[in-house]
Amino acid sequence: MVEGSWTFDPSHYPEPMSPLSADIWFWAMGRGIQAAARDLRAPFGGFDTMTAGGGWAYERELDPDWEPDLAALEDAAFHVAERWERHYRDRSHAITDELLRLRPQRLTPAEATAAYDRLLVLVQEQ
Numbered sequence: 001m002v003e004g005s006w007t008f009d010p011s012h013y014p015e016p017m018s019p020l021s022a023d024i025w026f027w028a029m030g031r032g033i034q035a036a037a038r039d040l041r042a043p044f045g046g047f048d049t050m051t052a053g054g055g056w057a058y059e060r061e062l063d064p065d066w067e068p069d070l071a072a073l074e075d076a077a078f079h080v081a082e083r084w085e086r087h088y089r090d091r092s093h094a095i096t097d098e099l100l101r102l103r104p105q106r107l108t109p110a111e112a113t114a115a116y117d118r119l120l121v122l123v124q125e126q
Contacts, residue, residue: 006060043073
């Protein structure tokens, strides 16, 4: 059993997710928000994610395991465009390009498994 209070969010996930979307995208999104909240010293710990009942998406808010710093969070908010341009844009676009080149249907089973593993790494980084 998964503990905590889980909330269904119909505004973001109005339909069930496929198992593949849940395993890759939804998982990485939750981990990414957790990492961002930690890096930005936010007053919340981000979200944990899960699917249940045929792919319906649920989230729960996590408590931070750090001391929040509202001044650092505010500074990051005021400089988000600069941070994107300087630190994230080029790599994010390169990851998207590599993801678009992955074509498991054209690979052997072993190559498809390796491509899937690479996809997990890329989606998590992005």
